[in-house]
Amino acid sequence: MKDTLLPIQADSISKQVPVAAGTLQILRDIDLAVKPAETLAVVGASGSGKSTLLGLLAGLDSPSSGRIRLAGHDITAMDEDQRAAVRAAHVGFVFQSFQLLPNLTALENTGLPLEILGAADARERAADILDRVGLAERTGHYPRQLSGGEQQRVALARAFVTRPDILFADEPTGNLDSENGRRIADLLFSLNAEHGTTLVLVTHDGRLAGRCGRRVNMAAGQLFDH
Amino acid sequence: MPISRLLALAPRLLWREWRSGELTILLLALVVAIGSHTAIGHFTDRISRSMEINAHHVIGGDLVLAGSRPFDPGIRAQAASLGLEIAQTARFVSVVTSGDELLLVAVKSVDDGYPLKGRLRVTQELYGEEEVADQGPPAGEAWVESRVLHALGIGAGDSLQVGESDLVVTRVLTYEPDRGNNFYSFNPRVMMHASDLDASGIIQPGSRVWYRDMFAGPPEAVESFRGWLEPTLEPGERILALGEDRPEVSEALDKARQYTGLASLVALLLAAVAIANSGRHYSERHYDTSALLRCLGCSQNDILAIYLFQLLVLALAGGILGNLAGWLAQSGLLAALGDLLPGNIPGLGFQPVLSGMFLGFVVLLGFTLPSILRLRAVSPQRVLRKDLAPLPLSARLVYGLTVLLVTGLMWMYTGNVTLTVGIVAGSALVLLIAGGAIAGLFGLLARLLPRVPVVIRAGVRNFLRRRREAVAQTMAFGLTIMAMLVVVMLRTELISTWEETIPEDAPNHFVLNIQQHETGPWDDFMRAHALPADPLYPVVRGRLIRVNGAPVTEHVSKEDRNDESINRELNLTWSADIPADNELTDGRWWPDTSTDERMVSVEAELAERLGISTGDELTFFTGDRNWSARVTSLRTVKWDNFNPNFYMIFNPGAMDDLPTTWVGSFYLDSAQKKILVDMMRAFPSITVLEMDAILNQVKTIIGQVVLAVESILLFVLLAGFVVTLSAIQTSMNERLQEGALVRTLGAGRRLLRINQWSEFASMGFLAGLIGVMGSELVIALLYRRVFELDYQPTWWAWLMVPPLAALLIGIAGTWSSRRILARPPITILREAGA
Known part of the structure; x- marks a missing residue:
């Protein structure tokens, strides 16, 4: 398969950060390719570097060395603003801490990525997808008026509303109880299947990882195939 | 992001912020x-x-030119070309007569433009209803202060002579916006029209006249006029500013x-x-x-x-x-x-x-x-x-x-x-x-x-x-x-x-020329009318003629030769203590009380203008003789305190052999004005200055x-x-x-x-x-x-x-x-x- 068709391709990427005692090697020499519509779980203990990897793959940060292609773009050759444009066009996110804006209603939070893209029908599409995640009755509620599970469902709706090619999820069930966690996972995978989205999921929850098509382990800044 | 998309997104986000109350504070x-x-x-x-x-009413115009000679007509032409309004006055001291009575008065002749700022206030008869007047008296008429009527024993409708002119008194003058603050130089006012001035033949070469040309107009025009005027000023001519004339305001x-x-x-x-x-x-x-x-x-x-x-x-x-x-x-x-x-x-x-x-x-x-x-x-x-x-x-x-x-x-x-x-x-x-x-x-x-x-x-x-x-x-x-x-x-x-x-009950009337023998009856009169009587101050009139033996006009610079203080009699007083709000700037207050030497404390600004310092000997002329005193201190005076203030204060006993009158002040509210008629009858020789209008303005x-x-x-x-x-x-x-x-x-x-x-x-x-x-x-x-x-x-x-x-x-x-x-x-x- 040619590089350009792969949604994500990382070639020997490393990340170091300066610390008081010298430099800290967070990631070392990682190669990773993710195919279209593939679901990939990155598992590992806390501090193993999996969130850093996710940030690099999604273009939120730059590697110290190596090359990353995201949706066909060499994002390592881009500046932050160019990467932002790639994210806007191709990428969706789901976070452990939901990251809903407290002053926006569920509907407004969901529609925000469409507004950034300048979509005229942002409200309708946001309402549709909120209906799809079972929150049709809660569109006017603010995050503080929603339970944790409901907040994460709004976050899922926001992630899928732009029909992204690639979805990055960082511990999406980490802040939820097991029942709510299971429901969110169900929703995540069914939306993913409906939209044919490529999914990269970071978690230390083995069961969640088990629902992905492929699984890689992260330890001491290196990747190991499962 | 394209600008159009930003312009759509930003207001939405702002509205959501606003709704949340985050932006309220x-x-x-x-x-x-x-x-x-x-x-x-x-x-x-x-x-x-x-x-x-209002403040410019006080000096009579946006810009006022003062001098002791008639001004070059070119000045008025320039002002007119700039679109300024102009008024002209001339002031001088003269004697007016009515029948056998004579009175020294301060005459002011005004043209049709006067007053440029503010309005005159007059009554038809003594202490009648006040009305405003937009112009001064027309030709052939005189408007006078109440004191003139009292002193000459005449009323509205009678006539008086100014030089060779016969003028009919038609109004009692109660308020002149540009009267100024110079309490003691006041002789009672007689106001007449400028066209009567020449006919009166009263102004001769050598007459002492103070001319004022007043100008008013848009600020830019006034400023450009000032810019033109300043370099052309002759010695003895000056531009009046508000601060000089009314410092308290x-x-x-x-x-x-x-x-x-x-x-x-x-x-x-x-x-x-x-x-x-x-x-x-x-x-x-x-x-x-x-x-x-x-x-x-x-x-x-x-x-x-x-x-x-x-x-x-x-x-x-x-x-x-x-x-x-x-x-x-x-x-x-x-x-x-x-x-x-x-x-x-x-x-x-x-x-x-x-x-x-x-x-x-x-x-x-x-x-x-x-x-x-x-x-x-x-x-x-x-x-x-x-x-x-x-x-x-x-x-x-x-x-x-x-x-x-x-x-x-x-x-x-x-x-x-x-x-x-x-x-x-x-x-x-x-x-x-x-x-x-x-x-x-x-x-x-x-x-x-x-x-x-x-x-x-x-x-x-x-x-x-x-x-x-x-x-x-x-x-x-x-x-x-x-x-x-x-x-x-x-x-x-x-x-x-x-x-x-200016306390609420600050004295608003001043009385001059109370004779020595009238001081007791004066106190009785004040008590009888339940008026709070402020203490009387002794006054000796004297003209400053020499400084250290040299004539004062030679002692001062050319510009200061027209200073009013050396061209008229001053009110001199004595006091054991320095007045409450005066402050010594040099010397000591009566350093030696045992001698019978004459000592004087001089107001500091006057001393500076006339080049007087402590130790100098000043010679005065009173009545028929000259007498001298040594300057022992200089002091500042708060002229704006509405109490009698003096340029020269002597040590007690210094003027015992000189003719003395007394001055005082009292507060009278407008409802009590008629008391003045009784007062003038009881004390025919006194002069009452009515300051209430000016005080109210301030x-x-x-x-x-x-x-x-x-x-x-x-x-x-x-x-x-x-x-x-x-x-x-x-x-x-x-x-x-x-x-x-x-x-x-x-x-x-x-x-x-x-x-x-x-x-x-x-x-x-x-x-x-x-x-x-x-x-x-x-x-x-x-x-x-x-x-x-x-x-x-x-x-x-x-x-x-x-x-x-x-x-x-x-x-x-x-x-x-x-x-x-x-x-x-x-x-x-x-x-x-x-």
Whole structure:
């Protein structure tokens, strides 16, 4: 398969950060390719570097060395603003801490990525997808008026509303109880299947990882195939 | 992001922010800043234009040219070509006759243009109903003061002779707007038309005449005329300014202008502190939003553009609302003051509106831009790692920008370099000292902690733990208190100074020429009419003729040869004590009381003009002989105190052998005016000067000034309130979470309340100390350098302000933190999580 068709391709990427005692090697020499519509779980203990990897793959940060292609773009050759444009066009996110804006209603939070893209029908599409995640009755509620599970469902709706090619999820069930966690996972995978989205999921929850098509382990800044 | 998309997104985000109440305090601070600016701007603009109009009545024109020879006709031609209105008067002392009676009077001839500013007031008969007159007497008529009628024993309709002219007295003159302040040189006024002057044949070569040409017109024309006129002035000709003629009015105006400038500046600065506070708080609350927006595809510039847009809309809204509030406030003020203000208040100026809008942008952008720039720098990675805060901007940049902005604003406001530098340097000094002092106090407090009562120990520890934030907040409160104290203290001092200038029952009538044998009957008369009698002062008339043996005209410079003080008789008096508000500038007050040498104390400015110093010998001419005295001291005189004041005061006994009359003053309200008729009958030789019209004019102006000053204080207090709110609000989220956590861990409400109390109260106490210290520093400087007042430490402030500040900030802080106690901790923690 040619590089350009792969949604994500990382070639020997490393990340170091300066610390008081010298430099800290967070990631070392990682190669990773993710195919279209593939679901990939990155598992590992806390501090193993999996969130850093996710940030690099999604273009939120730059590697110290190596090359990353995201949706066909060499994002390592881009500046932050160019990467932002790639994210806007191709990428969706789901976070452990939901990251809903407290002053926006569920509907407004969901529609925000469409507004950034300048979509005229942002409200309708946001309402549709909120209906799809079972929150049709809660569109006017603010995050503080929603339970944790409901907040994460709004976050899922926001992630899928732009029909992204690639979805990055960082511990999406980490802040939820097991029942709510299971429901969110169900929703995540069914939306993913409906939209044919490529999914990269970071978690230390083995069961969640088990629902992905492929699984890689992260330890001491290196990747190991499962 | 294309601009069109930004323009669609930014307003939506702004609306959502607004809905959440996040922007309320920011907008409130902005509205207070702009509101106070425009209210004060409109109010002082209108009042000072009106005061200036009234004040110019006092000298008779926008520009007045005075001299002792007729002016070159080219001057009037030039004024006319610039479109100025012109009036001409000539004043001289002459004798008028009616039947067998003779009277020395001050004649003033006026042309048809007179008066240019203000109006004359006259009555048809003695003490009749007053009416206003837009012009002086027509040809063939004379308007005279009541004294003339008393002295000549005539009434309205009778005639009198001025030189060879026969004039019919048609009106009694009660008020001349440009009369001036020269009480004692007054002979009673006879006003006639200029065309009768030549016919009277009274002015001959060598006659002593004071000419005044008055000009009025648009300010630019007046200024360009002044520019043309000044270089062409001949010796003995001068341009009159308000300050020379009516020092008390111009001084009050100047101080009021400086004060309103200072007060509105303080209101503005306080509001700016509030804006900066809220702006920083707003920005910190939006790190997550920025990170998320970046994550969702906004570039750094998009973020900057979104927040800049929000600021601009806020500035615009603040500008409009602030202008509206300012306009309402000044309309309210003017309506409330209706009776006190003259009827001729000019309309609203456009300048305060424009500068208010401009100010909104400058203040909001200037004080929040550093915070907004930090938002731009938030890393998108913050969505994954919450601890990633943007790097702080260079402190030098932020503080440099702020100091620059503040200094610029101050200068723009006050136009006074001393004031600006004084406040900036004062504040910097206060900040420096206060910073050091607080650090010291913190150290002390930390060491004393074990001895602090257990109940409040946690609160004090909390205060100490948040040291950096607490220092900043304490300083902000301290500066706020300082600024408010400065404004309050200055106001109190200025108003009491002005009110002392003209007490409610200040004498408004002066009486001259009471003979020695009449002093007893005079006291009886005053008692019989229940009038409070002020003491009488002895007066000897004498003309200063020689200084150290040389004729005085040779002693002075050519320009001063026409000084009125050496061309007329002076009123000389004696006194054992120096008058209460006179101050010695040189020499001693009666150094030796045992000798019978004649000694004199001379008014300092006159001494300077005439080149007189202590030790000089002055020779006077009285009646038929010359006599001399040695100058033993120079002193300043407050001419504006409405008491008899004297250029020359001699030691007791120095003038025992000279003919003496007595002068006095008394207060008479307008309903009692008819007493004057009885008075003139009982004491036919006395001269009564009616000063009530002039006094009322001055009182009105001072009253306006005081009210302006009072109302401005209101804005300062409002601004102070907003700062307090904003400062407390900025730390509220953290406090909420902490409080909730502590409650979850089992702390009771009582304990938490005591904690909050002791924390805010200790902050208030420290801030109070800083405020008092700073205000003392700034006030000492301002009093000496700007307002020319005597500085004395305000002990009450040291005692009262720190406890009061502790109480008020304690209440405000606890009230703002009531949410911590009012809501279940779990709700607060969950919201914090969301």
